[in-house]
Amino acid sequence: MTRRIPILSIVIAVLGAAFFIIPLIATFNFSLRMKRGELSFEAYKSVFESDLFVSVLSFSAVASLLAIALGILIVVPTAYWVRLRLPKMRPVVEFLSLMPLIIPPVVLVFGYVRIYGTNSFLPLTMTDAGTNTLLIIGYVVLSIPYMYRAVDNGMASIDIATLTEAAESLGASRLRTIAFVIFPNIRSAIVSGAFLTFSISLGEFVITSLLNRPAFGPYLVQMGQDYAYQPAALAIMAFAFTWTCMALMEVFANLKPGQRLFQRRSPKTVEKALE
Template sequence: MAEVSRRPPLLSILIALAGAAFFLVPLIATFNFSLRMTRGELSFAAYRSVFESDTFLSVLGFSTVASLMAIALGALIVVPTAYWVRLRLPHMRPLIEFLSLMPLIIPPVVLVFGYVRLYGTSSILPLTMTETGTNILLVIGYVVLSVPYMYRAVDNGMAAIDIATLTEAAESLGASRPRTIAFVIFPNIRSAIVSGAFLTFSISLGEFVITSLLNRPAFGPYLVQMGQDYAYQPAALAIMAFAFTWVCMVLMELFATRRPGQRLLQWRAPRTVEKAKS
């Protein structure tokens, strides 16, 4: 029988090219526009203008710190929750998964107005009356927005390991449940946590609604304000944000494709582990 050559269908190639052009053509046009700040030549003057701005460095630093705090708080909430649901409450998984999708259903503007009403001047805990309290609300808002992505990343990471066996092994060596989560579960799903962390960081860095309504000096409102006042600098900021997001996506893919290592109880002394094996 003659071997049939496998050629990719022409229609699939055309659809892929059309999809790529739909994303790449506006991106190339934006990048080309960002290089035309100096009349008659292509230059990176708009990028230099952005980096020389003290406001840019300030809002970028604020957003970075807030995003990192949201990543830490989200991991501390999501990892024990996903661990306990998989270990002891498997029948609750559909409900937990549904609840984790609520931030995608409820608009952020509703969420932030709820914060203002709940923690405003007439509440028992008026967080919006102080700068620190408002920053705490901002971080909590970032955590809520990132829950759908962080939870699924962590849950998929736990599906790749045998958490029941790891928990039994840790408990047989005298580990408490918090110690098991911190020194056994966390190291084994670190790639999943990193994937969720990159998604959280990219979402928090460009978030506008919550940040703007809480009046915080972050990157999202700064980008919108630059778009109202300047022509070329917003295009440069958009390209920089796009490049940063793709770097996060590439790093997420690299960490996500690594299989979780079976780290067993490194918090114990090697002699104790050898004694347990024998």
């Protein structure tokens, strides 16, 4: 029996891909035209040679990594405890984890300024360290929906109750069980959530701008107001970074617990693979 080619599905897929790819190609082509009459990577060179670019990228990277660490410390024990002891509370916790998608970031940051402002009992906004702390907390809040679901799905793929009972029968405490038993088994899920958190935090604009922090998001917007070709180069770089994170998520998501990304192979194994 001859298989029918789904022409309509192919056309829709091609049109959908063109909707995203054509603007990307046009942006990349524009970013190469900083020198009149020739194609060059001068815009990219100009971006990398800027001390401000290195400064804001370093600040955003450090803040994002701290947000990842704090998010893991909050989400992993919470998801573990809800699945192990409070399964009836899962719908409530899932709903609460979706609140950052409902509440606009501008409302969140104005709440921070109101609570931790000048007349507050804890005036964090009066110092750079305090404001940076609020920024990291804001990043954690924005990433909670993605981090929680990644970790929760990872825990759904393992038998938490059995692993906990086995660890406790060997004398492990609950904290030790989470750190040395549960955590390694959901490593790929945590890494996926970490990449999502990093990509969200790196380009975040509203909270960073209103807290007046020297981060990558406001820098990208400012570059768009002052220059023509450098913002296009930054947009291509940000797109490439996002897709790199997605590719790494896919790689780590397919790793089994205890499996390394690059494993050493013995000469005999290599010989068998080549036969």
